[in-house]
Amino acid sequence: MxxxxxxxxxxxxxxxxxxxxxxxxxxxxxxxxxxxxxxxxxxxxxxxxxxxxxxxxxxxxxxxxxxxxxxxxxxxxxxxxxxxxxxxxxxxxxxxxxxxxxxxxxxxxxxxxxxxxxxxxxxxxxxxxxxxxxxxxxxxxxxxxxxxxxxxxxxxxxxxxxxxxxxxxxxxxxxxPRISIDDVTVTTDFEGSVGSVDLRVETSDAVDVRVRIADAGGEVVAEASGASSTLSIADVVLWKPGAAYLYDLTIEAVDGDRVLDSYTLPVGVRTVEVRGHEFLINGEPFYFTGFGKHEDSAVRGKGHDDAYMVHDFQLMEWIGANSFRTSHYPYAEDVLEFADRHGIVVIDETAAVGLNMGVVGGMSGKPPFPTFSEQFANDNTRAAHAQHLRELIGRDKNHPSVVMWCIANEPASNEDGAREYFEPLVDLARELDPTRPLTYALVMFATFQNDRIIDLFDVVSLNRYYGWYVATADLPTAERYLQGDIAGWIERTGKPVMMTEYGADTQPGIHSVWDQAWTEEYQRDYLAMNHRVFDRFPQFVGEQVWNFADFATSNGIHRVDGNKKGVFTRDRKPKSAAWALRERWRGLDGRKPGADG
The missing domain is CATH 2.60.120.260 (Galactose-binding domain-like)
Known part of the structure; x- marks a missing residue:
């Protein structure tokens, strides 16, 4: 669409x-x-x-x-x-x-x-x-x-x-128009200094199609005819993280010299690939720094707000973040367009959050009944999930900022039935878009010993809270847990491993000289502990803190005015951890911090 x-x-x-x-x-x-x-x-x-x-x-x-x-x-x-x-x-x-x-x-x-x-x-x-x-x-x-x-x-x-x-x-x-361009699918590649843009155009009627690509200065650099075509761009300027470059692709449905319909969309030429333990953008290893976010602000709720969007991207630039995950649903398309223009990398996630009865069972991880059952996630649930994938990928497939699809957040991938539920969805996602890697965010109950589906995916994305929900305020113990957890995933999978969630609730203005939960100092020290562990593994490809900013939640005695794991408050004021992250991330420029062995 x-x-x-x-x-x-x-x-x-x-x-x-x-x-x-x-x-x-x-x-x-x-x-x-x-x-x-x-x-x-x-x-x-x-x-x-x-x-x-x-x-x-x-x-x-x-x-x-x-x-x-x-x-x-x-x-x-x-x-x-x-x-x-x-x-x-x-x-x-x-x-x-x-x-x-x-x-x-x-x-x-x-x-x-x-x-x-x-x-x-x-x-x-x-x-x-x-x-x-x-x-x-x-x-x-x-x-x-x-x-x-x-x-x-x-x-x-x-x-x-x-x-x-x-x-x-x-x-x-x-x-x-009555005769119209209905859909466009763009895939890009490059070899040396020559870029290629492959197009598949769908029209409402059988008509001729012509296409042209103009550079940022408006000069036409490639032209072609036909609903399926490949355009070559000499001396191509690649779309890169932190250095976005966009061409304008214009598609026209024509009858002789008469233009029946015209549509222009921006195109960034870039490639994405997983090779061994590496995540590659344009053939170069990329290291994710950034956040899980939410569309959330006071009064407006999830209402899209251009002012908040601009300010959030400014804060990400200030702190040195190069990426974010659209947790836990597709964000407004305006946000992806902004990321396209500003070179921010996006992990694009479906709204499949909560497919886990183990979470309902609390930290015991024991579900009241099986997640994948007629009582909960059944065939109709999976059909709704499949339709959501079709609509997400159909909407976002042409955004260069989107480098990976995340098809679920914290599902019960350790339970019976997980593979039967997810394998058809993985097959569908790869059919819809064979060019991008797939991942899902792993809940803490799903370990390298009991997870049932990781082999279906390309990147191991961990949501881990050692030092918060486990070993609370005990960072030495938390460090040992995290070290063993990451090592286990690397040994089992041979895939890139990244952290898509790690964080500690923090109330602005609470301070302590000890490792005391909820203080600004503890959030800073908690993140530093995680970073020490990450830096020991050359196979580790990214860190996205949970969360960018505090956000509203349902009622609960463990939530005082919402989730406070943000490194910024809900009105976007920095906590102490924001300054520590800024010191770590600025200057990395998408490169992995040096491993210390």
Missing amino acids: LKPISTPTRELVNLDGVWRFGIDTRLGETPWTARLDTPLEAAVPASYNDLFTDPEIRDHVGWVYYQREVRVPRGWSDERIFVRFDAATHAARVYVDDALVGEHVGGYTPFDVELTDRVAAGGSFRLTVAVSGDLTNETIPPGKIEVGMDGRQKQTYFHDFYNYAGLARSVWLHSI
Whole structure:
């Protein structure tokens, strides 16, 4: 699915703003058939949960309704017309006037609904969107809904971040020509100073296709014809971590000299490969430094915010980070485009977080029932997971910043049924994109001795909390545990090993001369211990701290105002650990720190 953009043949109208808003229990049975009977209005894009002071809205289980009037531009009479949602968390139903026109399940990937036969150029219509934040064992991510003693429904979920819901990303009305370019797949390579760009273009009708590539100065450097073609770029400038270079690729569907449709997207020429213990970008070993992050800010929740995006990237540059993981869901496409332009490397993750009943069992790791069973992750769950993979890879396959797919966070890969669940998903991901490595983030219960699926993947990505959840405030013991853990994975797999999560909750302003949990000094010393261990292994390829910034979580006695493992506060103020990371990371420039044996 191509992102709506303005081109010589395409137009779009942004529908962000303040929409009428209500929850299903306070509206009629068919609220979309009239103007919503509500005094409330909600901002788009934003999660709705923190906008209002009413707890019934914040904790609502069921459907909420957004509504606004939309006018179609007069010049679109000969065009196909769509409404696009960059995300609706976690499911949506779309109504035009009184009619249901489309539905979508999956809270972090975009979808289009065609309106061509229902609206008229120059006319207006009532757009109503029902959104559900409900999670079950057959959704990605999973959860369950229970009825409390007061008779009200309550949402339970198995991930440690707040289940924000609503229209958290932009909404667009856009047009495309009747004969259109429907999809483009780009793969790149280079040999010496010559770059190659392989294209596969899909069109709505059998028409001629021509393509051209222009450099950053606008000069055309390659041209070709055909829906499948390879363009060569002499004296190619590669896209590199920390040194992004993008070409403009323009695709045109033509009838003789007449351009029927035109679409331009940025292209970065680069290669990604796993070879032995190394992770290679452009044939050179790359060492990840950075974070697991969240789309999270006060009031807005998971609502995309350009100001926060720019500031977060500035903080990553300040601290010396070269990468991040989109934990634990696909981020807004604007974020990936920004990473493309600024040379930040991305591990792109699905929303498959919480596929682990062992976590529900607490630190014992003993699940109340098997994760991979009819009770929890069953065939329908896997089908939802597969669809999420299709939509994620379909959306993000052309971003040079994306170097690896992470298909799940902390699944029960140590349990019976894990291989039967994941092997078809791995096969699907490799079919959809054979060019990028695959990984999954390993929970602490999944060890090098009991994990069932690591051989299916390319990179070992560890989430480990020795010194926090295990050997709390005992760094010497934690160091021994971590040393043995990494050594075991290296010996078992022969694959690159990296840390995708390690961190300690830290309350700003708490200090101690001892190794005391929650202090700023302990977070700094905890990270230093991990780094000592990492540097002993030349097979180790990266460190992504959990987390970039503090974030909102569900209610819990171990969470005081959210998860505090951020090296920045939720409003992006640095803790002491930020300065220590800056000292370590700046100047590494993607190179592995020297091993000390």
